[in-house]
Amino acid sequence: MAYLRALGCYLPSRVVDNAEIASLVGVDPAWLLRATGIAQRRFASPEESVATLGALAAKDCLDTAAISGAEVGLILVSSGSSERRFPGPATEIAAALVPAGIAAGTPAIDLPLASAGSLFGLSLAASLCRDYRNVLVIGTEVMSRAVRLDPTGRDTAILFGDGAGACLVSAETGFARVVDSVIHSDGEFASALRLDLDGPLHMDGRTIILQAAPKIPRAILEVLDRNSAKAGEIGTFVMHQANLNLIARVAQSLGVPVSRFFCNVERYGNTSSASLLIAAAEWWRESGQRMEAPIVLAAFGAGLNWGALLAAPYTG
């Protein structure tokens, strides 16, 4: 059995509003808000990195979980915006967490999947916690350095922000029991959303929407059907925060009101793999760290990779 034990997040302090982005890329701020639902995003400072953001989110999660870092047996880190080809940020984050009690030598694995990375991490953690007991899943991104903040990068620069989220998946206890998860990949559209070694981020928005709009609800229905559950029984859906239009379309496909979808994309933009865990952490805190109905987490991103996870309230 696997449980979601605690969530945490970290957002850089610098708030970048639409007026600032619009002036850099040459668009109307009002159009930007209307088209994306994004009002502001956070940008990391020059001193911050995917590793420092990830470590702060992990620390927040561990503090909330009120367990010693020594109980963490494995760390999984998703990032698509890592500063170098290798090593990824996982080992740096593990080292930064030693003062928080993480044992030196704790295995730390990178999942360079971008937007669906945290969902994949949670799904893997739900299986791996049988061997590692407590698995710390982190999504951390500095997307502001992956886009061109000038008119040539207009289509992507308006969407993305920086941040990190974390979730402790435990074999022992938690606020939610992981009922099931589904993950899928399709390399047929790998070039449609990519960050090449020499960058910047390339996104064929039309192709991505055409693929995401049917695949996300299909994955959600797959995990629900497999467990004889209905979309109407889900208390809250927490999805990768790509943009409000996509979230609304997924809600429409499932036949549930969009108000059931927790959204914070208007404040943080699309933080790629971090977005799912940041949103989940904020939802959990706003809910008083309690759950009264099942939740579904879902994500879609480069690869293509996508999936959904069903969790039910657990009170021990």
Next chain:
Amino acid sequence: MDKRTKITSILRQIAEKPIDPAPDESLFESGLLDSFSIQDLMNALETEFGISIPDNDRRPMKFDSIERIEAYLKSRS
């Protein structure tokens, strides 16, 4: 109603204005369809023509003009 007329009617509904694109006019480059309305186009084509468009066919270039939409529908008939 012939197929081309039906497609034009669908495009007008999605664009929410009385557009009349030329058969070979790019629906994207002309700004008639944006990233999100292309998904509406998929849904409308599936409903109107009684087809299911598989994921592998969901490529913008297959639906970038009335002529291309016609060709796709023909390939599915």
